[in-house]
Amino acid sequence: MPEVVLAIDIGGTTVKGSVFVDGNEVPPGSTVPTFEKSSGAFDAVLAVLSALAGTARALGHEPTAIGVGTPGLVDRRAGMVRYAANLGWTNLPLGQLLETRFGVPTLIDHDARTAARAEMAARPALRNFVFIPIGTGVSAAVVVAGKTVAGARGQAGELGHIPTVPNGRPCSCGQFGCLEAYASAGAVLARYIAGGGNAESAADVAGVVGKDGLANEVWADAVNSLATGITTLTATLDPEEIIIGGGLGAAGSVLLDPLREKVESLLRWRDPPAISASRAGPRAGLLGAALLGSAARSNSTHTGQESS
Numbered sequence: 486m487p488e489v490v491l492a493i494d495i496g497g498t499t500v501k502g503s504v505f506v507d508g509n510e511v512p513p514g515s516t517v518p519t520f521e522k523s524s525g526a527f528d529a530v531l532a533v534l535s536a537l538a539g540t541a542r543a544l545g546h547e548p549t550a551i552g553v554g555t556p557g558l559v560d561r562r563a564g565m566v567r568y569a570a571n572l573g574w575t576n577l578p579l580g581q582l583l584e585t586r587f588g589v590p591t592l593i594d595h596d597a598r599t600a601a602r603a604e605m606a607a608r609p610a611l612r613n614f615v616f617i618p619i620g621t622g623v624s625a626a627v628v629v630a631g632k633t634v635a636g637a638r639g640q641a642g643e644l645g646h647i648p649t650v651p652n653g654r655p656c657s658c659g660q661f662g663c664l665e666a667y668a669s670a671g672a673v674l675a676r677y678i679a680g681g682g683n684a685e686s687a688a689d690v691a692g693v694v695g696k697d698g699l700a701n702e703v704w705a706d707a708v709n710s711l712a713t714g715i716t717t718l719t720a721t722l723d724p725e726e727i728i729i730g731g732g733l734g735a736a737g738s739v740l741l742d743p744l745r746e747k748v749e750s751l752l753r754w755r756d757p758p759a760i761s762a763s764r765a766g767p768r769a770g771l772l773g774a775a776l777l778g779s780a781a782r783s784n785s786t787h788t789g790q791e792s793s
């Protein structure tokens with residue numbers, strides 16, 4: 486019987502999903518449906534999964550597992566989203582609710598750690614790295630000896646809330662000067678507009694770096710904050726590589742070149758880790774969710790316990 490995984494990637498405002506049969510996306514490149522979460526994030530998740538189950542059945546396949554990447558504070562082992570401010574979830578037993586509803590084994594994990602699974606699959610030789618998705622916010626997935634590190638409460642890797650600027654800008658978390666308040670796509674755009682610039686996205690700001698004084702200033706602050714965070718991670722973890730993903734990860738050399746230079750200048754006492762762009766790109770979350778679903782299925786058929 487083929488393995489038929491319904492994989493979903495929950496974002497701040499959208500839910501994306503795809504069907505994977507024996508590891509292959511069918512139909513290829515079917516990232517839709519994407520729902521606005523206005524009707525409630527959980528309803529959007531159910532709607533996307535129902536649509537995916539319908540797609541699978543239309544192709545003659547019965548779903549065998551579900552994999553979910555979600556933002557927030559996530560306890561993977563309990564299948565529980567402890568807190569997700571953007572989604573309005575507190576102590577939501579998401580894994581169990583979906584298992585009951587769809588009748589197949591389900592695994593959920595933090596979105597950054599889920600996406601890091603796709604990076605691991607793309608480069609199995611890479612055992613120690615930090616994956617940093619930069620989008621609306623900034624988080625990190627820490628991978629040590631080939632395993633993602635969740636921490637005691639599932640809250641490891643909250644890189645966005647490392648203070649990088651003393652008495653700096655207020656952050657949504659209640660602190661001041663957080664990395665996220667300078668280096669997230671949201672912060673870059675907000676700071677550019679507040680300074681009198683005209684842009685619709687952080688990518689627009691990235692596009693005028695080198696030609697526009699305000700963009701240069703906002704961008705330099707973002708790079709400096711990120712470099713401070715990466716320097717801290719490097720001193721703590723000694724990763725082989727730092728992988729930048731998320732929407733801003735696609736900015737390419739306009740971000741990576743000054744970032745490498747700044748990290749190197751901060752780490753005087755050692756060689757800096759390589760800094761690269763995500764191999765899996767914007768689809769890392771979905772690909773990782775498919776891998777999570779595969780793990781859910783093999784766990785239920787062999788041991789009933791998740792081992793990694």
Ligand SMILES: [Zn+2]
Binds near residue numbers: 645658659660
């Ligand atoms: Zn913060």
